[in-house]
Amino acid sequence: MPHKADRDQIRRQNRSIILQALRRDGPLARIELGQITKLSPATVTSITGDLLDQGLIEGFETSEQKEQSTRGRPRSLLRLTPNAAYVVCVRLSVQRLDLALVDYSGQTVAHHSAPLEGNALTSDTTSPRLVHLIRELLTMADAPSSRVQEIGLIAQGAVDVDVEAGTIIWSPAIDGRNTQIVEPLSAAFDAHCTIVNDTNMITEALHWSDPEKYAGTFVVVFLDHGMGMGLYLDGRLFCGANGKAAEIGHTNHMPDGALCQCGKKGCFEAYLSENALSRIALAEPSCDAPSLDAALELAASGNGPVLDGFSGAGRVLGFALARIIAMFDPRRIVLTGRSARALPYMQEGMRSGLEDGLIADLSQNHEIDVAPWDEDYIIRGMAAQAMTRLDLCYKGTAGR
Amino acid sequence: MPHKADRDQIRRQNRSIILQALRRDGPLARIELGQITKLSPATVTSITGDLLDQGLIEGFETSEQKEQSTRGRPRSLLRLTPNAAYVVCVRLSVQRLDLALVDYSGQTVAHHSAPLEGNALTSDTTSPRLVHLIRELLTMADAPSSRVQEIGLIAQGAVDVDVEAGTIIWSPAIDGRNTQIVEPLSAAFDAHCTIVNDTNMITEALHWSDPEKYAGTFVVVFLDHGMGMGLYLDGRLFCGANGKAAEIGHTNHMPDGALCQCGKKGCFEAYLSENALSRIALAEPSCDAPSLDAALELAASGNGPVLDGFSGAGRVLGFALARIIAMFDPRRIVLTGRSARALPYMQEGMRSGLEDGLIADLSQNHEIDVAPWDEDYIIRGMAAQAMTRLDLCYKGTAGR
DNA sequence: GGTATTTTTTTGGACACCAAAAAAATGTTG
DNA sequence: CAACATTTTTTTGGTGTCCAAAAAAATACC
Structure with missing residues (x-):
């Protein structure tokens, strides 16, 4: 049973919406805040008044603003107080x-x-x-x-x-x-x-970067040293009862399969970690120092055994994606991470794995795409999450 | 960004809480409603007044009530108007x-x-x-x-x-x-x-039957003709972007494994459907008509090959549970359905599957238990879900 | 019948929202 | 340059919700 609602909740939520709008869309005038949030001008004045008193936002003036001035009272921009x-x-x-x-x-x-x-x-x-x-x-x-x-x-x-x-x-x-x-x-x-968790922060960052595209239910698969996953379910990050949800790298792909670094057999990571992908280079006997870059070069040069190796890894990835689609029914799966470079050589295998691992009924209504990897995602996601938490700390009007 | 909040939301939510309390805990006096919902007596009077006017609740009298009367103004009970x-x-x-x-x-x-x-x-x-x-x-x-x-x-x-x-x-x-x-x-x-979806309704029914125990994040695994799953994540039923989440029966357990009825190879259901469990009876050569009951009887009589068969099926179930724990990190996994009878013979295999399929880090902080199976669960869950939806249809006070 | 006790209702105040009016601040025009 | 037009912001007044406290209601006890 949900908790009872009271007046403070309304103010807290509307206040938080205004702060988020300012954080996302830079300095804004009150009238714009009203349009974005659908709150009435009177309410925007009231809430921004509180926020100004508390020092969380401040007036802001640019020179540009005056150049393109029109008739009518000029807008006065508000922004978050940086410090x-x-x-x-x-x-x-x-x-x-x-x-x-x-x-x-x-x-x-x-x-x-x-x-x-x-x-x-x-x-x-x-x-x-x-x-x-x-x-x-x-x-x-x-x-x-x-x-x-x-x-x-x-x-x-x-x-x-x-x-x-x-x-x-x-x-x-x-x-x-x-x-x-x-x-x-x-x-x-x-x-x-x-x-x-790093993958959770990437997920949060993707949502923050494009809330239209990364909305509702989507899954991030992160291919790096290891293999990680982030879950955004029904419009929010999902972490599980103990904050340990979304483990995929060390879930079993093949009982009694390849030995994984974790000591178990047949984990996805045993096939898809950067180390595992690097070893594909060994399919070419002349290779002496296996690395992902070496493997990618060999693949680019059309080396058959290496291409087969990537295709095999792609098939494993396909089975992983099939599992994710069946369990979560996401609108979108985003592949990213440093090893995402190898995906072009894994496409065909991936398709075969998806075909063999996914019941036909579920094989549509989802998109799989690749997001360019940027290290800063993690920090941006963390900051966005922390700021959202701050926005909800509402200390009434008594504190004035 | 969440939607703006307004006054109507407060009333709608508090109204809904009162209706839910009445539906769950039978006829209640206003003072009890106040204690349960934490709303003030004045607010309870106001909201129940509206509901009485709208005919959604009505006064209720029992003879018991008068017997155990104490001093003070007697409580006047309210209940939902059945029709x-x-x-x-x-x-x-x-x-x-x-x-x-x-x-x-x-x-x-x-x-x-x-x-x-x-x-x-x-x-x-x-x-x-x-x-x-x-x-x-x-x-x-x-x-x-x-x-x-x-x-x-x-x-x-x-x-x-x-x-x-x-x-x-x-x-x-x-x-x-x-x-x-x-x-x-x-x-x-x-x-x-x-x-x-039937499994979703079982999940909803479990939550309704014991909201303390079945709260937060839990997963229901339903062993019947086929194998189903229901997900209750962060306090609500999760259905996925297209309402098709929580597929487990036809996700791959073993690439190129046993042929499943769906035409693919290696689905969990190929090992755990009622048919698959029934075929365990065939391990005893004298068995002529395989059925789950026959298999269970043979297991009860200590038949070695049949016990091995159940152990093998249990191991597959263990891998399935390992996957669920890794993906969702639930507080609790509930096993139910008609085939849950076979679980006692599958315990040991299940443990070995969990051990080989689950990274050690995750092997605690969750309970696995068996819920007795009752066909009525499905209807009760559906009714509970539909009623909750009704409770939120708030039509202001203008309708009076 | 008066008093004590418990529940319910009423009263009055605070506060959040909104619509509409007023005020403020600018550009435009005769 | 003053009156007017336009746009944004603030103020005013009203509605609705919640709550605390007082009042009323309904019963038991003496």
Whole structure:
């Protein structure tokens, strides 16, 4: 049974809609906000008045504005106050540590990126090091640390995470186990801190980048070192009861099949990880250093055995997509990630796998397409998600 | 971006909550409604006043009530007016046609059940026949046909349905193709008519029967003639972009595996349908008429080859469950259906399949349990879903 | 019959929405 | 340059919803 509704909910939701419109479509006049949100001008004035009082938005003037002026009272543009709040994105991958500071208007105002040398981090030093780096970032951007509202930690690579406890159980980048991370960061900045999943952030970013196209129910399949999946179901990100949904790489494709790095047999990743795809190059006996690039070059040159290898991998991918379509019935499946380059050579195999793995009844009403891969997707998705969470923190009018 | 919120939404939602409380917990006094819904007494009086005016609820008196009376103003109970609206459930399976008429209070007030003899229905006669049977049902229950608000059609068996067009493309029970069904029924009774999925209704019924236990994210696996699945994700039924999500029976377990009735190779159903389980009995050479009962009897008597057969089927089921857990990360998986009787003999195989198919990281935080199977689940689920839809039809106070 | 107790209704206030009127700020024109 | 036209923003007034508190209603107890 849903919860009872009250007045505050209305205001909170309408307020959030206005903030989102401003974040998405830049500076806007009140009349435009009214048109976008369908709220009456009176209501827009009332809500933006509150937001101005709270310092979350501010007036904004451009020179362009005056040039193309028409008769009538000129519009007064509003925008999000950039320094009203900040979101920190931390990405910890196997050999790199990236940080980005995103302001309330959605701009990245500072970032830091450095290679991680072996054993640079241990269980004890990780969180102090992150606190230090975040403080440096804040200094660079001249942002007071009290304004940090959200910290998102993206742990990439073969990482074992305990979302509940907020710890990294194991990561190749950290020497040691059970690294406390959420609690120390949260305490240092008095901010909401979460460990998030990279594929989920890509999914969120796609939705944010084009809410028309990436709407309703769609699935993202991420081919990189490993194989990941992100689920956007009925208009929202789906994470499962314990935040561990959308595992596909280590689900079984073939009982007693090829040995996977995880120790089990027949996982999809055993056929579709970057390593697995690289090994296709070995089909050409003269190949001495297998890599995905080597394999792609051989395929481009028309090497038969290598093309057969990609076709076989494509067939496995086809079975994976068939499974996804049957389970989720998405409007769209998006393939992306660094290994998506190999897809052109996998098309035919993919089709055969889809044909053999998918019941005819379901083989239409969905599109499969490839999104160009951009590393920044992850940070953009994280920021968008965190900002949306902020927008819903409504503190009545009593706080004035 | 979510839609703007307005005042009517508040009333609609609170009204709906009160109606649901009354439907779930029988006759209730206003003060009890206030406690359940957390609405103030004043608001409860206001909303129930509207509902009384509209005839959707009515006062109710019992003799019990007076016996255990205490000091103070006595409670005056309210209940849903049984004849305020009706929902019709039609279930068309291979050899039977069942109809049930459910009143606004959730009681089944009339039903009809008859075997379907061969070729009894054709594309042209199906909908007139259904209209006729529904009218008979209404006469039996002395219900005016204008009060029929929702008609739900459950097409069971190997049926091919076009939900968009509201037609049954093909069904073993109907002689002919592309049977128009939603439009004629909808027109005949001026009611909302939908084709629904049986497994989805079981899922809805489980949630309705115990909203505490079956809440949030859970998955129902239905073992019957075939194999079905129902998904309740983040507190609501998930149907996919085209209403065809949750297919599991005809997803691939083993590339180039056992031949399935659908014509493809290696579907789960090829190993787990009632037919497939029945054939386990053939492991005992003396068996002449294979059936699930025969197989279960042989298993009960400790027949080794038959027990091995069930163990093998259990292993396949284990792989299916591993896949479900990885994809959806549910809090609970519920196994039910007529073939659930065979589960005791499949336990060990199931465990081995889960172990080999599920990455260790995910092998906790979920419960797998068996729900007793009751045919009525389907109708109860349908009625609950339809009633909830009705509760949200709020027609302001202007209609008075 | 008066008092205590419990439930229900009424009253009055706060607040969010909207439509319509008013005000503000500019361009256009005679 | 003042009056008018136009567009945006704010204010006003009204409706509807919620709630807290007071009042009313209906019963049991003494």
